[in-house]
Amino acid sequence: MQDFFEFSLGARVLYQMGLASELGQVISNALPQRRAFIVADKGVVQAGLAPIELVGIFDDVPANSSVAKVAEGAELARVAGADLLIAVGGGSPIDTAKGIRIVLTLGGSIPDYEGYNVIETPLTPLIAIPTTAGTGSEVTPIAVILDEEGQRKISIVSRYVTPTLAILDPLMTRTLPPRLTAATGMDALSHAIETYVSTENNPLSDSLALAAIDMIATYLRDAVHDGENMEARSQLLIAATMAGIACGNSLFGVVHALSHALGGKFPVHHGTANAIFLPPGMRFNSEVVPERYVRIARAMGVNVGGRSNAEVIADGIAAVRTLTADCGLPTTLREVGVPREALPELAELAAVEPAIFNNPRPATPEELLAMLEEVW
Incomplete structure (x- = not known):
C-alpha cells in the first residue's frame, strides 16, 4: 500500500x-x-x-x-x-x-x-x-x-x-511513413510498459498505462499497414498522449536507460531503440514484479486463464517482439549498425543514466551488458 x-x-x-x-x-x-x-x-x-x-x-x-x-x-x-x-x-x-x-x-x-x-x-x-x-x-x-x-x-x-x-x-x-509510424508507436508502448512497473507507479498512472498498452496493441499494425485508417491513427495518437501523461508522473526504467545511452553514441531512432530493448528489459524486471508483467500481458491480448505467471509473462514478451516484427522494425542492434565492441561502454553509460533509478530492479553494468548482448 x-x-x-x-x-x-x-x-x-x-x-x-x-x-x-x-x-x-x-x-x-x-x-x-x-x-x-x-x-x-x-x-x-x-x-x-x-x-x-x-x-x-x-x-x-x-x-x-x-x-x-x-x-x-x-x-x-x-x-x-x-x-x-x-x-x-x-x-x-x-x-x-x-x-x-x-x-x-x-x-x-x-x-x-x-x-x-x-x-x-x-x-x-x-x-x-x-x-x-x-x-x-x-x-x-x-x-x-x-x-x-x-x-x-x-x-x-x-x-x-x-x-x-x-x-x-x-x-x-496521416502522412507519417510506415516505418516512423511503427517506431513512434513502439516508443509509446515502451512508455506505457516502463511506467507501469516503475518504482513511482501509482493507481492513476497505472490506469492510463494499461489502457494505452491495450490501444497500441490493438491499433498499431493497422496504422502501419494502412496509413489512411484514421480510426487507428486517432486511437494511437490518444494512446501516446495517455502514455505520456502516465510516464510524466511515474517515469521510466532500464529500457530508456539503455536507449538514452545508445542514442548518445549512435544515430538510432529512439522508438526503434526502445522496441529492441523492451524484451530483455521486460524479462529482467519480471523477476521482481511478475504480477505487473502478467497484467501487461493481459493488456497485450494474452490469455492468462489457468496458466502460470511464467507462461503468461513469456507470452507477453513474445507479443511485444511479434508486434515489433509485424510492424517491420529491427529486433537486434546489429541491424541498426551498432558494433559489438561498443556494448561495454553502452552498459557503463546506461548504469548511470537517470532513467534507471526508477527501475524496479537495480541493474549492474554486467547485467546491462548481458541485456545488450541478448539483442545484439
Missing part, C-alpha cells in the same frame, strides 16, 4: 480531427499571447494562424534535439520578440521547443538545467502539436536534449517544462 504519490495532468489537451487548421482561433480563445514562433520539422508549413502574428520559424531541427540547436533557436526567438512558441512535429521538435522556452525565459544554456526540478518558475507559453503518435512529449514535464560534444543525452524534468496546451489532430499524423 502506498503512503504517498503525486499526480499531475499537466498540459490542457484538445482533441479534434482537423483542429490544427483552426490554430489561430484556438490560441485566441486560450491564450493572450500573439507573437508566435514556430519550431517544426522541415517541410511543415504555416496554416490557420490568423489572427496570430507569426514572427519566425525554426525548422532546422535534427532527428535528436541538440544543445546547439536549442541555443540557435532561442536566440532567433529572442530577436524576433516571440511571446509564444508553437512546436509542430515529433519528439525532437517538441523537445527542442521545450529547450528553447527554457533558454528564452531563463537564459544560460541547457546543461545549466539538467536534473529534476531545477526549473522552479513558469516559462514562455508553449503549444505542442504532435505529428507522430509516440513520444507523448506534448504532455510531459520532461525534455531530453542531446549534448553532441559530450555524446550523451541531457534529461530535464520539471512541471514547468510541460507544454501549456497540447493539440491532438489525427490528420497531422
